[in-house]
Amino acid sequence: MNSTNSSKKIVNPQSPKVMSSLKKSFRNWSTRLLSSGLILALLTPLTSLLPANHAYADNWTAAVNGIEAVYDGVASLESIIQLENQQTQTLRKQNNNRLQTVNTKIKDMDKAKLASLKTTVTQTEQKYASLFTDYAELGKQAATARKQKNTKKAEVISLKRNKMKAEVTAARTEIKQKKAALTQARKETAARKKNVKEALAPVQTVKKQITAENKTISTYKKSRSSARKSYHAAVKKGDAISAAAYLTVVYNKLGAIHASQQKIYGYEQQITTIIKAAESRL
Numbered sequence: 001m002n003s004t005n006s007s008k009k010i011v012n013p014q015s016p017k018v019m020s021s022l023k024k025s026f027r028n029w030s031t032r033l034l035s036s037g038l039i040l041a042l043l044t045p046l047t048s049l050l051p052a053n054h055a056y057a058d059n060w061t062a063a064v065n066g067i068e069a070v071y072d073g074v075a076s077l078e079s080i081i082q083l084e085n086q087q088t089q090t091l092r093k094q095n096n097n098r099l100q101t102v103n104t105k106i107k108d109m110d111k112a113k114l115a116s117l118k119t120t121v122t123q124t125e126q127k128y129a130s131l132f133t134d135y136a137e138l139g140k141q142a143a144t145a146r147k148q149k150n151t152k153k154a155e156v157i158s159l160k161r162n163k164m165k166a167e168v169t170a171a172r173t174e175i176k177q178k179k180a181a182l183t184q185a186r187k188e189t190a191a192r193k194k195n196v197k198e199a200l201a202p203v204q205t206v207k208k209q210i211t212a213e214n215k216t217i218s219t220y221k222k223s224r225s226s227a228r229k230s231y232h233a234a235v236k237k238g239d240a241i242s243a244a245a246y247l248t249v250v251y252n253k254l255g256a257i258h259a260s261q262q263k264i265y266g267y268e269q270q271i272t273t274i275i276k277a278a279e280s281r282l
Helices: 003-007 016-034 037-042 058-107 111-127 129-147 151-200 202-237 240-279
Strands: none
Touching: 058 151, 058 240, 111 129, 111 151, 129 151, 151 240, 202 240
């Protein structure tokens, strides 16, 4: 019951033909197991399979025959689980790469455009900096002259300042407009980013479901490992009935792992769909 030997037969783990062949083999073994009255007995609770005094002879021979069937079913399931795990890992890697790319695009969204608008604001402010400085200085001088009651000087300075007023007003309007354009662009970019992030939000919920399913698989694996050890111990003792019962537990746990892995693969497919929806909003 070594999965290594069976896995060597898989030439291309990603080939649909390989998976189809393995699943067909698994269905054949499942049919064989379920159609056998002896194997149905093995699928009953373990406690009923381990009576205080085993009745050997016919029961022992039947158990050996059952082990042969279950053994092949175990090998088939192990190969399928290995392949499914590889497929899930491949899809997960693709999802993570695409998710990283989307997050990077969100972060860099309109980066060049916003930088250009910000530069324009800075350059415009610098362009009129000396004008504003001169205008402010004339205002201070006029105020000082008025405090000194030098009406003539105050009026001359006011004339110069008032002549600049239209130009200063126009400069301020231009700067205000460019700042408004930058602010509006930032708002629009923020809204676009939010829209994409909202589309990606369900990914975290699905990932939590994957985490929960992985915990379930870990529990199944512990039970499988324990049953496998008991199976080997029973084989060493020559106890075919107990070995058959424990091997059936191994088979059942592998079936549970297989079902959980299919759920996880389905979750990864959901993530793929979610990412595609988010990409369409970029």
